[in-house]
Amino acid sequence: xxxxxxxxxxxxxxxxxxxxxxxxxxxxxxxxxxxxxxxxxxxxxxxxxxxxxxxxxxxxxxxxxxxxxxxxxxxxxxxxxxxxxxxxxxxxxxxxxxxxxxxxxxxxxxxxxxxxxxxxxxxxxxxxxxxxxxxxxxxxxxxxxxxxxxxxxxxx
Amino acid sequence: xxxxxxxxxxxxxxxxxxxxxxxxxxxxxxxxxxxxxxxxxxxxxxxxxxxxxxxxxxxxxxxxxxxxxxxxxxxxxxxxxxxxxxxxxxxxxxxxxxxxxxxxxxxxxxxxxxxxxxxxxxxxxxxxxxxxxxxxxxxxxxxxxxxxxxxxxxxxxxxxxxxxxxxxxxxxxxxxxxxxxxxxxxxxxxxxxxxxxxxxxxxxxxxxxxxxxxxxxxxxxxxxxxxxxxxxxxxxxxxxxxxxxxxxxxxxxxxxxxxxxxxxxxxxxxxxxxxxxxxxxxxxxxxxxxxxxxxxxxxxxxxxxxxxxxxxxxxxxxxxxxxxxxxxxxxxxxxxxxxxxxxxxxxxxxxxxxxxxxxxxxxxxxxxxxxxxxxxxxxxxxxxxxxxxxxxxxxxxxxxxxxxxxxxxxxxxxxxxxxxxxxxxxxxxxxxxxxxxxxxxxxxxxxxxxxxxxxxxxxxxxxxxxxxxxxxxxxxxxxxxxxxxxxxxxxxxxxxxxxxxxxxxxxxxxxxxxxxxxxxxxxxxxxxxxxxxxxxxxxxxxxxxxxxxxxxxxxxxxxxxxxxxxxxxxxxxxxxxxxxxxxxxxxxxxxxxxxxxxxxxxxxxxxxxxxxxxxxxxxxxxxxxxxxxxxxxxxxxxxxxxxxxxxxxxxxxxxxxxxxxxxxxxxxxxxxxxxxxxxxxxxxxxxxxxxxxxxxxxxxxxxxxxxxxxxxxxxxxxxxxxxxxxxx
Numbered sequence: 001x002x003x004x005x006x007x008x009x010x011x012x013x014x015x016x017x018x019x020x021x022x023x024x025x026x027x028x029x030x031x032x033x034x035x036x037x038x039x040x041x042x043x044x045x046x047x048x049x050x051x052x053x054x055x056x057x058x059x060x061x062x063x064x065x066x067x068x069x070x071x072x073x074x075x076x077x078x079x080x081x082x083x084x085x086x087x088x089x090x091x092x093x094x095x096x097x098x099x100x101x102x103x104x105x106x107x108x109x110x111x112x113x114x115x116x117x118x119x120x121x122x123x124x125x126x127x128x129x130x131x132x133x134x135x136x137x138x139x140x141x142x143x144x145x146x147x148x149x150x151x152x153x154x155x156x
Numbered sequence: 157x158x159x160x161x162x163x164x165x166x167x168x169x170x171x172x173x174x175x176x177x178x179x180x181x182x183x184x185x186x187x188x189x190x191x192x193x194x195x196x197x198x199x200x201x202x203x204x205x206x207x208x209x210x211x212x213x214x215x216x217x218x219x220x221x222x223x224x225x226x227x228x229x230x231x232x233x234x235x236x237x238x239x240x241x242x243x244x245x246x247x248x249x250x251x252x253x254x255x256x257x258x259x260x261x262x263x264x265x266x267x268x269x270x271x272x273x274x275x276x277x278x279x280x281x282x283x284x285x286x287x288x289x290x291x292x293x294x295x296x297x298x299x300x301x302x303x304x305x306x307x308x309x310x311x312x313x314x315x316x317x318x319x320x321x322x323x324x325x326x327x328x329x330x331x332x333x334x335x336x337x338x339x340x341x342x343x344x345x346x347x348x349x350x351x352x353x354x355x356x357x358x359x360x361x362x363x364x365x366x367x368x369x370x371x372x373x374x375x376x377x378x379x380x381x382x383x384x385x386x387x388x389x390x391x392x393x394x395x396x397x398x399x400x401x402x403x404x405x406x407x408x409x410x411x412x413x414x415x416x417x418x419x420x421x422x423x424x425x426x427x428x429x430x431x432x433x434x435x436x437x438x439x440x441x442x443x444x445x446x447x448x449x450x451x452x453x454x455x456x457x458x459x460x461x462x463x464x465x466x467x468x469x470x471x472x473x474x475x476x477x478x479x480x481x482x483x484x485x486x487x488x489x490x491x492x493x494x495x496x497x498x499x500x501x502x503x504x505x506x507x508x509x510x511x512x513x514x515x516x517x518x519x520x521x522x523x524x525x526x527x528x529x530x531x532x533x534x535x536x537x538x539x540x541x542x543x544x545x546x547x548x549x550x551x552x553x554x555x556x557x558x559x560x561x562x563x564x565x566x567x568x569x570x571x572x573x574x575x576x577x578x579x580x581x582x583x584x585x586x587x588x589x590x591x592x593x594x595x596x597x598x599x600x601x602x603x604x605x606x607x608x609x610x611x612x613x614x615x616x617x618x619x620x621x622x623x624x625x626x627x628x629x630x631x632x633x634x635x636x637x638x639x640x641x642x643x644x645x646x647x648x649x650x651x652x653x654x655x656x657x658x659x660x661x662x663x664x665x666x667x668x669x670x671x672x673x674x675x676x677x678x679x680x681x682x683x684x685x686x687x688x689x690x691x692x693x694x695x696x697x698x699x700x701x702x703x704x705x706x707x708x709x710x711x712x713x714x715x716x717x718x719x720x721x722x723x724x725x726x727x728x729x730x731x732x733x734x735x736x737x738x739x740x741x742x743x744x745x746x747x748x749x750x751x752x753x754x755x756x757x758x759x760x761x762x763x764x765x766x767x768x769x770x771x772x773x774x775x776x777x778x779x780x781x782x783x784x785x786x787x788x789x790x791x792x793x794x795x796x797x798x799x800x801x802x803x804x805x806x807x808x809x810x811x812x813x814x815x816x817x818x819x820x821x822x823x824x825x826x827x828x829x830x831x832x833x834x835x836x837x838x839x840x841x842x843x844x845x846x847x848x849x850x851x852x853x854x855x856x857x858x859x860x861x862x863x864x865x866x867x868x869x870x871x872x873x874x875x876x877x878x879x880x881x882x883x884x
Binding site (some may be wrong): 015016018019020023026027030031032033034035036037038039040042043045072073074076077083087090091094095096097098099100101102103106124125126128129130131132133134135136137138139140141142 | 224225354356362365366367368372406407424494497545577578782788820823826
């Protein structure tokens with residue numbers, strides 16, 4: 001069984017085919033940047049993109065994503081090591097406290113900015129309310145999304 | 157236990173492989189936190205700073221990282237003293253084999269307790285290097301001037317640290333009796349380069365790129381996966397155990413049972429999930445787990461009706477039978493840490509029975525000792541590699557998930573990774589206790605406080621059951637529980653006053669939670685004072701400042717500042733809008749005042765926080781950016797405590813199990829924020845990790861009072877509470 005992760009085709013070995021996408025990414029494919037938190041799709045910590053759509057990977061059986069394109073937080077860094085504008089905005093605004101939820105936050109924000117290049121507060125509330133941050137970095141996440149939207153608009 | 161020989165230790169670990177090392181020990185008593193009480197002879201806390209042979213500055217972080225980013229502030233102090241850029245410091249997180257014991261990371265103490273020792277260590281190292289420079293150049297000390305990363309002298313080439321060290325090892329040691337060198341960090345005249353700068357958290361790039369930084373991310377060859385059953389309460393005993401068809405679960409390896417410990421090991425995490433569904437345990441409980449039981453145990457009125465409470469904190473000319481202007485009871489419910497990361501540990505025994513543990517814990521050296529006790533190994537045979545925590549909040553001080561991993565790894569003789577489920581987190585995280593608070597206040601003919609009588613009951617915190625050995629508990633409980641007394645002494649003065657409390661066992665496991673009893677007690681005090689102002693028809697901020705009688709100028713200043721800050725944004729006009737204020741002192745050293753603007757929306761049937769302001773006096777602001785981040789976090793937690801977080805027990809079990817039935821604040825709960833960090837450059841840093849939470853919930857409750865007329869007597873507050881009240 002194969003899937004494409006961050007542009008690279010990866011083989012899932014037999015022992016791992018009854019696992020969730022999250023578990024396979026973390027434990028089998030050496031991509032631990034996507035993290036487990038609630039296990040029931042209630043917190044957004046494990047969000048990845050499947051064929052471009054943001055989904056909680058803890059809920060997705062690996063069997064369901066055979067042949068599909070998966071994008072994880074590790075896939076946002078360019079080959080030359082340069083950061084995605086969202087990652088840079090997260091640093092510029094000093095968003096992370098404990099940092100555990102931030103991979104999912106950034107992946108969810110990426111999905112928002114694909115749909116809406118200039119989100120207002122209500123758009124951000126609506127898109128991000130499924131992503132919990134126990135440290136309470138929401139105010140900085142909001143600012144970072146707006147900052148990244150400006151940078152990405154200029155790049156376009 | 158003999159004194160730890162630092163010099164011998166350093167030589168044995170190879171730490172002093174060339175260069176010059178400074179170290180400074182901080183005694184245990186400076187950081188009095190529960191887990192270290194068991195080992196009062198532990199030498200804890202030390203700053204390790206070294207100029208390496210290549211001239212770079214290396215430091216071991218003395219605190220664990222859990223989001224507070226205190227180490228960044230401590231590195232700034234080192235950089236200030238050594239005239240280097242903080243970003244150029246080569247910093248590392250030590251294992252328990254790299255350094256002598258360090259204290260548990262808790263109590264918002266990092267900057268308060270460590271800033272001066274670290275500054276002394278770094279400054280002494282700097283002056284030692286200056287002596288070397290003087291000797292090398294044949295000049296008097298006074299001619300050797302500071303330069304970036306070294307020194308300079310008139311008409312001489314610059315001397316970098318690299319030119320002053322070589323591969324021979326030497327050490328600068330401190331006994332606390334030597335006079336300290338000039339500390340640049342605390343020099344009010346100095347134009348500081350590192351301290352006072354909003355440095356980004358060191359290592360921030362790793363946190364936005366998904367680098368492996370948490371325990372469960374660590375790759376270990378040949379790893380297996382395990383999980384143990386978490387009992388509903390730690391003094392429960394197994395009544396019956398059924399293991400169903402567990403042996404036939406694909407990937408199942410072993411079931412492990414030792415007394416009350418039951419766990420499984422499997423080849424994959426999914427197999428662990430499947431195996432756990434086969435295991436059914438029923439429990440014998442010593443107390444029923446029920447809300448009615450919790451309510452009965454913290455019933456402060458029943459206890460006060462019987463006479464004095466057990467612990468008396470304040471007793472001055474107390475009068476019992478007078479007409480009280482305020483006589484209100486406030487109830488605060490259990491709350492969970494709900495850290496974003498479910499705790500995890502990896503344990504591995506090597507061929508020679510040496511045990512390695514990777515874990516995100518607030519107390520790495522506690523884990524080492526407990527693992528040694530648990531396995532019968534000597535402490536020398538156990539090494540703990542502390543990892544970044546995905547949130548701590550007081551909930552990561554105990555040998556628990558580490559125990560699960562150690563016992564399972566020992567049973568299968570292979571490395572095992574355990575990560576708790578979200579349900580495990582709610583069940584076994586040692587929650588913040590429920591508490592009940594009776595406030596009686598009377599004023600004299602001119603409106604000044606004349607009588608103050610505050611009695612309360614809380615579940616134990618520091619002396620909670622299962623936090624200390626059973627034999628020690630009854631002795632310990634004769635003393636004040638430092639968690640339960642937090643926040644109890646008000647900043648207001650009255651000629652007649654009494655403060656008393658009981659601490660009790662509850663039917664669930666309890667422990668340290670952000671601010672300890674600070675947030676519950678100050679919620680009660682600040683709500684009562686606010687209600688008194690409302691009933692007198694006077695301004696609550698003026699009233700509170702006046703009743704402090706100039707005894708707390710820093711707190712009074714916070715209130716004045718937050719009033720000014722809140723005035724920058726007008727409260728919308730109309731029914732349902734209200735602005736409330738509250739202030740508080742955490743641990744006698746941290747000062748904060750908060751305002752909250754709320755809208756009680758009768759149509760949408762919801763309470764919405766619109767805007768919050770905070771003025772916090774932090775002493776010297778080492779890193780204003782990180783201080784602000786901690787304030788933001790505490791404001792969000794205030795919203796959770798005031799409005800959202802509802803921990804439920806029923807039918808002898810803990811019912812809160814995940815984020816669908818235990819709400820925490822989300823993006824759309826966020827108000828706009830306005831924060832003022834009050835910098836006091838000549839005063840020691842006060843810490844900030846759990847400070848603003850003491851005043852936030854009362855500010856929200858006081859705003860709701862003004863928006864709706866409803867005085868919240870129980871947290872969390874729901875919209876239904878307000879309508880039930882107005883229907884009466």
